[in-house]
Amino acid sequence: MTDTAVLADLAAEGDALDLVVRDLPPEGWRTPTPAPGWTIAHQIAHLAWTDGMALLAATDAAGFQAELDRAATEADGYIDRAAERGAARPGLLAHWREGRGALAGALAAVPDGARVPWFGPPMSATSMATARLMETWAHGQDVADALGIRREPTARLRNVAHIGVRARDFAYIVNGRTPPARPFRVELTGPGGELWTWGPADAGQRVTGPALDFCLLVTQRRHRDDLAVTAEGAEADAWLGIAQAFAGPPGPGRAPGEFA
16 A cells, blocks of 8 residues: 555645745746756656656556657657656646646555556655655755745655665666665754664664755755765765665766855
8 A cells, every 4th residue: 555644745745846836927937947958847847747657657557668668769868858848838837736636646546565667666656656755855956946945844854865765776876886785874863853764773884964965965956065964984975975866877966065
């Protein structure tokens, strides 16, 4: 059964970003964001498109496989072209809202034990919902940065941090490195001062810091030098240099001091 708490968090994250963009004038949607070439409209269009791909994956495996085959033949610029088409779409906000609702219903209906295909490894419906929340939060950060808004961190960050921790080995693999054999200890301080932990307490490799900073790191929305995330051990230190919570190749991230 899909975790209803995660689905609720996904809905809340989408609603929070919706509040930021719903009253933007037409010129506001054309505001550049930190992602080169992407406006706020591109960011929302990308979320709408990715939600649509997740809906397809959850309801039509054959149809999603056809999309995977298409992506393989159009690798260069595939994501950017989808964002460009979506940004020019009339009624983009309504389209995004409709897709969010449809995806939530589809994920809630995925049978227990079923795996949903994706551009990376197949995942459970709960993991898919967590991934969609992570991406909504990350692209929401781009929108907030574009508008000069400081978002208040919430307990929903635990979902983002969780996928960042779980994606450790994937980050090594996409960077052409061999993942460490042993788990790390990750200790993060949540927005309310609570401690969130992953991994064995006696692990020799440790990562600590504010949950917000860790989430900004693994979504590559801030440079490591600008964050209060620390590592104990050479392997943990190396991971922080390549950490990513998203599928696909490693991105360029943000420059040091870009948001000082």
